[in-house]
Amino acid sequence: MEILALYTSPDTLGSALAAGARHLAAAIQGFALVYQSGRTPAEPDGWAGFTCAKDAQIAGAELDEFIREAEGSERPVRIDPPEGSPRIWGRGAGGVYGFPIRHNGQPRGVALLGCPGPWPRVQNAGIESILRQIALVLDHHVVSGSQGPAEPSDEVLRLSEQLLAQDIELIKREERLTLVERLKADLIETMSYELRAPLNSIIERVISVLANEHEKLSSTGRDALRGVLDDGNALMRMLQNILDLWRVKQGEVSVEVQDVNLAEVIEEAIFNVRDNLQPDVVLEKRLPSSLPKIRTDLAKLNQILFHLLDNAAKFTRRGRIELELSIEDGQLFVSVTDSGIGIAPDDQEQIFDEFFRVDSSADSRHRGAGLGLTLARALIEKLGGALSVQSEIGSGSRFSFTVPVSIS
Ligand code: ADP
Numbered sequence: 001m002e003i004l005a006l007y008t009s010p011d012t013l014g015s016a017l018a019a020g021a022r023h024l025a026a027a028i029q030g031f032a033l034v035y036q037s038g039r040t041p042a043e044p045d046g047w048a049g050f051t052c053a054k055d056a057q058i059a060g061a062e063l064d065e066f067i068r069e070a071e072g073s074e075r076p077v078r079i080d081p082p083e084g085s086p087r088i089w090g091r092g093a094g095g096v097y098g099f100p101i102r103h104n105g106q107p108r109g110v111a112l113l114g115c116p117g118p119w120p121r122v123q124n125a126g127i128e129s130i131l132r133q134i135a136l137v138l139d140h141h142v143v144s145g146s147q148g149p150a151e152p153s154d155e156v157l158r159l160s161e162q163l164l165a166q167d168i169e170l171i172k173r174e175e176r177l178t179l180v181e182r183l184k185a186d187l188i189e190t191m192s193y194e195l196r197a198p199l200n201s202i203i204e205r206v207i208s209v210l211a212n213e214h215e216k217l218s219s220t221g222r223d224a225l226r227g228v229l230d231d232g233n234a235l236m237r238m239l240q241n242i243l244d245l246w247r248v249k250q251g252e253v254s255v256e257v258q259d260v261n262l263a264e265v266i267e268e269a270i271f272n273v274r275d276n277l278q279p280d281v282v283l284e285k286r287l288p289s290s291l292p293k294i295r296t297d298l299a300k301l302n303q304i305l306f307h308l309l310d311n312a313a314k315f316t317r318r319g320r321i322e323l324e325l326s327i328e329d330g331q332l333f334v335s336v337t338d339s340g341i342g343i344a345p346d347d348q349e350q351i352f353d354e355f356f357r358v359d360s361s362a363d364s365r366h367r368g369a370g371l372g373l374t375l376a377r378a379l380i381e382k383l384g385g386a387l388s389v390q391s392e393i394g395s396g397s398r399f400s401f402t403v404p405v406s407i408s
Contacts, residue, residue: 070100070110072100076098076099077100078098098110098111099111185246191239192240192243196236196239202232203229203233203236206232210222210225210229238369242369244375248375248382249378253382255297257296257406258298259294259408260298260301262291262293263291266285266287266305266323268302269305269306269323270285272310273310273312276310278316278317280317281313281318281319281321282321283320284321284322285323286323286324291327292327292408293408294406294408295407295408296403296405300382303376304334304379304380305323307372307375307376308334308376308399310372311336311373312336312338315340316338316339317340319338319396321338322335322338324337330405330407331404332402332404334402336398337397338396338398340396340397341393341394342395342397343393351373351389355370355371357370380401380403383403383404385403387399387401388401
């Protein structure tokens with residue numbers, strides 16, 4: 001962003017404005033001009049500060065009208081680049097905005113700020129706050145009754161400089177945060193793509209050796225390869241979960257509704273976890289006598305069921321797991337109940353946090369990054385529903401959720 005000019009009414013304080021403009025320029029790495037109304041850009045000493053005004057080529061009646069409009073407005077006013085604009089005007093979708101400088105409802109001037117790209121929304125609050133500080137200094141001058149341009153007291157300038165410095169820190173922090181968010185997004189997208197390709201190839205090769213060279217492998221070799229395969233699959237799921245969760249949080253995931261055959265969904269969910277069940281665990285389903293065809297987001301429903309059943313399978317050594325499902329008043333109700341290790345009351349809220357794992361499960365043989373429930377809950381909420389847990393240590397857990405569906 002570039003600051004082109006600060007326009008103020010004629011009785012304002014040159015040096016206070018110059019300081020404000022310098023601060024604005026430092027905050028947003030642009031450059032600034034201070035202009036006191038009553039003079040025109042053609043009079044070079046009307047500009048206190050820098051020399052970019054000529055590049056902007058804004059002058060005359062058009063400029064006066066714009067300044068007047070911005071001064072009387074509550075919000076920043078945009079001016080479109082004129083025909084055949086030179087370099088500042090000509091850049092992208094940005095254009096130039098006039099920010100009204102007001103104090104106690106009174107107009108005190110206009111800051112003319114140019115932005116080569118789309119206007120960075122995050123900075124508006126910071127800029128407006130700086131302008132409020134400038135207005136305060138100007139007001140002090142007006143209230144103290146000075147005639148014509150004059151210098152404010154050192155104390156006022158010192159205070160205003162301090163306030164401005166704080167605001168600049170704020171803007172810079174916001175800018176840094178935006179940058180960190182962008183880096184995080186790039187890292188997550190790149191990491192999951194770049195790691196998944198080689199990991200996929202490792203998994204495929206191991207499967208191929210296990211299938212084609214089965215007879216030639218010693219039992220130790222087979223076990224080792226099965227271990228590699230299990231770890232590879234777990235890592236792959238983890239990468240997928242990280243990417244999915246990130247996308248949901250970024251709001252990049254949309255709900256895609258389609259006709260869903262619930263009987264098939266249930267069979268597939270059970271099929272997907274059957275290999276993870278302990279030998280002494282039975283998995284049962286409890287369903288109404290007839291299941292209507294519903295419309296919902298099939299992929300998300302599959303994902304949610306997988307995470308809940310996979311957890312039940314991981315944390316249940318013996319006994320049973322029950323998948324219950326019913327539909328009433330346009331709500332799909334699902335619960336997964338297990339007779340597993342259970343979750344202590346203190347941990348029951350935290351298990352939905354990213355990367356949280358109960359201590360006892362972190363050091364056990366269970367794999368997982370603590371993302372399954374976070375993702376399941378985010379997906380359920382995306383579908384307009386809610387997920388809850390009831391659990392008792394040593395007796396088992398019950399995860400249940402409802403989501404609105406339409407009956408087709
Ligand atoms: P993970 O992928 O590590 O299983 P989750 O987010 O799915 O992560 O679960 C977080 C933690 O909640 C698990 O590590 C475990 O400690 C606990 N948990 C989840 N489901 C169950 C369950 N059915 N029984 C006991 N503990 C569970």
